[in-house]
Structure formats: structure tokens, C-alpha cells
Amino acid sequence: MQGMNDLSSSKVSRIAREASLVAKGLVSTKHPILAHIIPMRRCNLACGYCNEYDKVSEPVPVEAVKRRLDRLASFGTTAITISGGEPMLHPQIFEIITHIRSHGMIAGLISNGYYMTRENIEKLNRAGLEYLQISIDNVKPDKTSQKSLKVIDRYLVYLSNYAKFHVNINSVIGGGITNPEDALVVAKRAVELGFGSTLGVIHDGNGQLKPLSGVEEQVYRQLRRFGKKKFGWLNSFQDDLAYGRPHEWRCRAGARYLYICEDGLVHYCSQQRGYPGIPLEDYTREHIDIEFNTEKPCAKYCTIACVQQVAMMDNWRAPQQPFQLPENVVLKGAESDDLSEEVVNARS
Numbered sequence: 168m169q170g171m172n173d174l175s176s177s178k179v180s181r182i183a184r185e186a187s188l189v190a191k192g193l194v195s196t197k198h199p200i201l202a203h204i205i206p207m208r209r210c211n212l213a214c215g216y217c218n219e220y221d222k223v224s225e226p227v228p229v230e231a232v233k234r235r236l237d238r239l240a241s242f243g244t245t246a247i248t249i250s251g252g253e254p255m256l257h258p259q260i261f262e263i264i265t266h267i268r269s270h271g272m273i274a275g276l277i278s279n280g281y282y283m284t285r286e287n288i289e290k291l292n293r294a295g296l297e298y299l300q301i302s303i304d305n306v307k308p309d310k311t312s313q314k315s316l317k318v319i320d321r322y323l324v325y326l327s328n329y330a331k332f333h334v335n336i337n338s339v340i341g342g343g344i345t346n347p348e349d350a351l352v353v354a355k356r357a358v359e360l361g362f363g364s365t366l367g368v369i370h371d372g373n374g375q376l377k378p379l380s381g382v383e384e385q386v387y388r389q390l391r392r393f394g395k396k397k398f399g400w401l402n403s404f405q406d407d408l409a410y411g412r413p414h415e416w417r418c419r420a421g422a423r424y425l426y427i428c429e430d431g432l433v434h435y436c437s438q439q440r441g442y443p444g445i446p447l448e449d450y451t452r453e454h455i456d457i458e459f460n461t462e463k464p465c466a467k468y469c470t471i472a473c474v475q476q477v478a479m480m481d482n483w484r485a486p487q488q489p490f491q492l493p494e495n496v497v498l499k500g501a502e503s504d505d506l507s508e509e510v511v512n513a514r515s
């Protein structure tokens with residue numbers, strides 16, 4: 168009973184904090200709402216569609232991570248999501264989460280779930296983690312992905328029993344995943360265990376955006392019907408992705424959303440690494456202001472769900488100016504309306 172009380176009070180406090188932070192985000196456009204940080208680029212897996220990991224990187228020294236978090240806090244950043252690679256491979260991951268919370272920022276983690284032992288879940292509870300997202304690509308592992316329900320189901324049960332933080336399971340279609348029907352099994356299991364459930368649309372092995380077809384589309388339709396009853400994740404953005412349609416929105420990357428790579432550089436997002444490429448310690452409110460008002464030419468076919476969610480807060484205001492890149496910089500997916508030019512990824 169005590170455990171249930173703890174769970175409810177942490178949920179109530181998280182929701183209350185979220186509400187006040189959303190209010191702060193609506194009042195002012197001058198601070199980032201979400202920043203992704205990468206303290207560990209290495210991953211224990213090697214998913215066929217992923218361009219966000221390696222097999223050799225060392226963990227970023229914890230003091231360097233803390234300095235980055237201090238800088239993000241000084242901007243008034245609302246929420247930090249720790250990503251990778253696999254961030255649970257970082258030996259000081261719990262200390263990093265505690266540091267985020269010490270600044271009053273919301274602490275989230277994206278993980279493949281392989282390290283969610285009871286002991287680690289309890290450490291995450293104590294560190295103050297508030298959100299965990301796990302993407303599951305299939306039911307049984309294959310050569311495209313080992314992010315598989317059969318492999319991590321026992322860890323999901325631990326999470327269901329012991330986690331005080333919110334857990335979201337992202338099921339996936341597209342991206343060369345062999346059995347699209349698996350997404351439905353994963354979504355149902357997530358709901359059964361009491362987790363949140365979202366859907367990621369990814370694309371072929373080269374990361375190219377193309378409409379879902381055949382069985383994928385049927386599964387998408389089923390998930391959509393299921394989602395009407397069970398979930399809150401389906402929206403026009405996802406419909407546009409699924410059917411390969413351009414999506415009208417204002418990307419606020421570089422301003423309301425920041426991606427901080429393992430080298431401490433600010434990038435637009437995981438798929439536009441390289442620009443602006445400014446060290447976080449040199450990034451200023453002026454940069455934030457410029458990027459808030461800058462139209463991103465890759466927005467139409469973008470699949471980065473978290474940046475789209477962040478942008479919803481400001482879509483109604485501040486129309487953007489056309490994008491002016493330095494001559495030697497080319498953004499992926501920015502050249503034409505041809506779907507095949509767009510590099511996509513739905514991890515986030």
C-alpha cells in the first residue's frame with residue numbers, strides 16, 4: 168500500500184510540475200523546452216536502421232555532462248531527455264539524473280530496456296527519473312533489430328512492478344521491420360502492463376521516407392482504431408508520415424529544442440547533426456532567438472516526433488523567416504519535395 172501511495176504521489180507531483188512548466192512555456196518563447204543530451208554514444212545493440220550509435224565510444228566524463236546540464240539550466244530549459252547510444256551503459260547515469268533534478272528540470276531517459284533490472288529501476292527511482300521511453304521493434308529478434316518484446320518482456324514486468332516513473336513504450340512500423348503485425352502485439356502488451364503507448368513510423372534500411380504499404384498500412388489502420396480507444400498518440404502528424412504527405416508546422420530546433428551531442432555541440436536534431444554545431448558553452452540567447460524565427464527547409468517530411476510535440480506550443484505564433492544556410496552546409500531532406508531525399512528516424 169505504501170508503494171502505491173509513493174507511486175500516486177510521484178505521479179501527482181510530476182503532472183503538477185508539467186502543468187506549471189507548460190504554462191511557463193506558453194508565456195515565454197525565450198527558453199528551450201526540451202534538450203536531448205548524449206552522455207554515451209556506444210550501444211550494446213546494432214539496429215539495422217539506426218545512425219545514432221557506435222561500438223567504441225567511451226562515456227562522456229560526468230563532470231562534462233554536469234557542466235552541460237548547468238548551462239542548459241541557465242537557459243531555463245524545462246526538460247532533459249538522456250539519449251544515446253544506450254545511456255544505461257554510462258557508469259554515472261544515476262548521478263546525471265540526480266543532477267538534472269537538482270536544477271528542477273524534468274528528467275527523461277530513452278533506453279532499449281536491456282538494463283532494466285530491479286536493482287537499476289530502484290536506482291532510477293532514487294535518482295528521480297520521471298520518464299522512460301523504450302522502443303520495441305518486433306516480437307522476436309531478427310537481423311534488423313534485437314529491440315524485441317520476447318527479450319525484454321521480463322524487464323517490462325519489473326518496470327510495471329517497481330518503477331515510480333512514467334514508462335512509455337513506442338511500437339514501430341516501417342524501417343524494414345519484418346513483421347509489421349508485431350506493432351499491435353507490442354502496443355497491447357504496453358497497455359496491459361499499465362504503460363503509455365506511442366507509435367513510431369520509421370522507414371527503409373537507408374532511412375528514406377516513403378509511405379507505408381500493404382500490411383504496414385493495414386496494421387497502421389488497426390493501431391489507429393485501437394488508439395482511439397486506448398491511446399492519445401495519433402494525430403495528423405502521424406497520418407501524414409504514414410501516407411507520405413508533407414506536414415505543415417514550424418520547427419523550433421535550435422531554440423525550443425536542442426540536441427547536444429557527445430562532444431557538447433548544439434545541433435538541430437539527431438538527423439541534422441552538423442548544424443549549427445556550436446559548442447553549448449558558446450551558445451547564447453541570441454542564437455536561440457534567431458533559430459526560433461528561422462524556417463527549417465527539412466520540416467515538411469520530418470519524422471522527429473519530439474521536436475514536433477515541442478513545436479505545438481508555438482505553432483500558433485511567430486511565423487518564421489526563410490532559412491539562410493552558410494554556403495558549405497546542406498541539410499538532409501532540405502533540397503526538394505522528393506520523398507526519397509529525406510533522412511528520417513523515429514527513435515525520438
Ligand code: SF4
Nearest residue numbers: 210212214217252279
Ligand atoms: S536504435 Fe537504439 S538500441 Fe538500436 S542501435 Fe540505435 S541506439 Fe542502439
Ligand code: SF4
Nearest residue numbers: 418435436465466469
Ligand atoms: S529534421 Fe525535423 S527536427 Fe530536425 S531540423 Fe529538420 S524539421 Fe527540425
